[in-house]
Amino acid sequence: MGSFILRRVMLLVPIWIGISLLAFLLTNLTPGDPARLALQRELGHQPDTAQVEEARERMGLNDPLPIQYLRWLGHAATGDLGTSYRNGQPVLEALTNRFPTTLKLAALGLAISVTIALPLGALAAVFRGRVVDHFSRIFALVGASMPSFWVAYLLILAFAVNLRLLPVAGSSTWKHIVLPAVTLGIAGSASLMRVVRSEMLENLGQDYVRTARAKGLANSYVISRHAFRNALIPVTTILGMRFAGMLGGTVIVETIFAWPGIGKLIIDAIFDRDYPIIQGFVIFMGTVTLLINLTVDIGYGLIDPRVRPAKS
């Protein structure tokens, strides 16, 4: 297992370089002058030619692209991802300040998804065609049909405006995380539940389940220890991908709930052509995604002994 993890970690280096090159080129090919946009934001109006030139020089944007890339890569190798054009904050500081906030939200959102989806999906399969199955189907249909911003506004109307139990938006108390996490949780649980249901149905029809029942094992044991455990294997992959997606793409929820996470940071950076933040974000999230995939691979081994690396 140790050498397996080491091999996977070593693979990160060329992938990092590939990601950085791609991020740098795509960012720089996007129309728009970051110097002009940064000045517009700072001044509140169009800058003049001299101001734009001074800013371009200061930001190093007048250098040829390969020089800019190598300079950036050299600094990145030492952990310096540059400073934001928008507010001058060091990129690494901006990312690491925001990431725990998003991580907290995504983790809670995923936990809510899992809490809803796993039991409901499993029950829907076990009681196929019964009330719980119909309920789960309606829940999945509604959950998958409603965009997350709509769910967010409904939750705000119910719990903040009418019941006045929770704040509309913000991040300063524990109460502030409830609504955005539930929004993410509901959005994620619908499709996850359908996957759990279909995997459970497939496994419940397998020979090994019939054999286990024929051996006289209790139905609850067969469902929980055999069928459910096997159904979790593809679900684990989906959870890993969904978690990575939540970490990088909760911008709508973060914007509505004024949650100062990494999603809002990157969207603002894209609109402002804040190259250092965009490039830093891509590298950072690429790394996080690779690490999540690595964790999922290791998790496979724990769930399914067949995919554990053989001992030498």
Next chain:
Amino acid sequence: MGITQLNRRTLVQGVAVGAVGIHALAATNSLAQSDTTVKIGVSEDGYRTDERANVGFYPLNTGIFESLVHLGEDYQIKPLLAESWEFVEPNTWRITLRQDVSFHDGTAFNAEAVKYTMDRIASNGGGSMGLGADSCVIVDDFTVEITSSRPNRRLMQQIGHPNNSILPVGLNPAESRIGTGPFKEVEYVAGDHFTVETNAEYWGDDKPEIAGITFNFYPDPTARMLALQAGDVDMITDVSRPAAGQVEQMGATLLRSPVGGYEAFYIQIHGEEPYHLGADPAVREAISLAIDRNVIVQNAWQGNAEPGHTMIPPAILGDSVSIVAEPTYDLEKAKSLLEEAGWTGDDIRAKDGTALTLTIINGYGTAADHGTVPEILQAQLREAGIDLQIVQTPDTATYEQRLSLGEGDLWLEAGSQNDGNPGFLPGLLFASPEEGGDPESTMYGRAFAPGAAFDEQIEITNNAVDMAEVQEAAALGMNLLINEEHIVVPLCGFFRMVGASEKITEFSLHPSGVNQRWTSLRVKG
């Protein structure tokens, strides 16, 4: 026994606890009502925290810092930390400072503080004033002379921008916020809130009558509105025009400022085929005549705007505003003008085999900022036989890239005025471009500049000392753009809107958000 009884007991206990909770909540609400701290929902935390830090003064002006002059709601500058000023030929402004002002930490405000601030601006590129390292000279403790590194007679209009607020010597606003303003900082939590309290020692006459303000950041306009409805905040800024009616529906008050922003489109006159049709004066005049501004105000903005006839806020032109004639809506005249110019046809007009098809680019600030205006323009121009294709750009950067390439006929924009220089925006956008200048930096001039007659007026706005003369020249230049050359077609004048709960009893809303003075806030209790 037990389950039913337990449930009943639990239920009774729950109701009791709930009742106490509701009572406590009611008591808290009552306390909140009598509290004179105001919670305001604002759009975003856009502060810088590097060496150019502007925390507390821009884009949200928290009232901690003050500049030498203040831009009044009529867009004319008024003394603030400067008592008086005079122009000294050839390029110097001598400014006499107030002597009764101190910073929040008790340090005296004097010429040293002004020099420190101006030197900081100079080290960060000089700002719109064009300051250099030696621009600010101390004459005595309460007199400074400021000389721009380029000829600049609009310096006093520019120096009032909150970005030029005065700092005590040695202060880095990224680390602490100590100003001379009516409010002192209590707490800043980036991205969440900024709390200030009243400065009891404030030197000015307009002392705050509230305990303090907490600005909560809500980037999403709907969430901001819901926060007002939920009672999380007492007031919200930047109410969106289409949603303004909802503020009153929820029982809050909608306050409007004087006009401080505008919406207009510009017609490219120097374009290459296929974006060359705006070069025809008849086409431009017909477009101007075919636009019914009242329909735009009512349909796109639900009455929450005014038909526009200037580009910049009319107030900034003073008495000279009457020079800029109001554009008229006359569809029949538009049609006959096009006929006379050879643009004929029953449906979409054509001339020499070229259809009168124009492209409007929508994306400045964002396409969403303009709501249904492009579609309304499309329908109105169609009445005159002009086909309008709509292109939405995803953001300002893409819009500007397209403008630098000249790929479009009509360019839809919205903007606002934050300083007192009436010639700044027209000059920046429509003055003739420098020879050999960077295409992106001179993109507006390359597309729209009408030439020498306009440039002459801009020269006057740059070089005259007397403001009446500056206003007259700006008005003449604008009239040329709007009513003679028909390059600019103003659509709407925008006012700012805030929604206020019943707790707010009085508030004077400034047309420029960054120049807002919060001292006018009055609350119940």
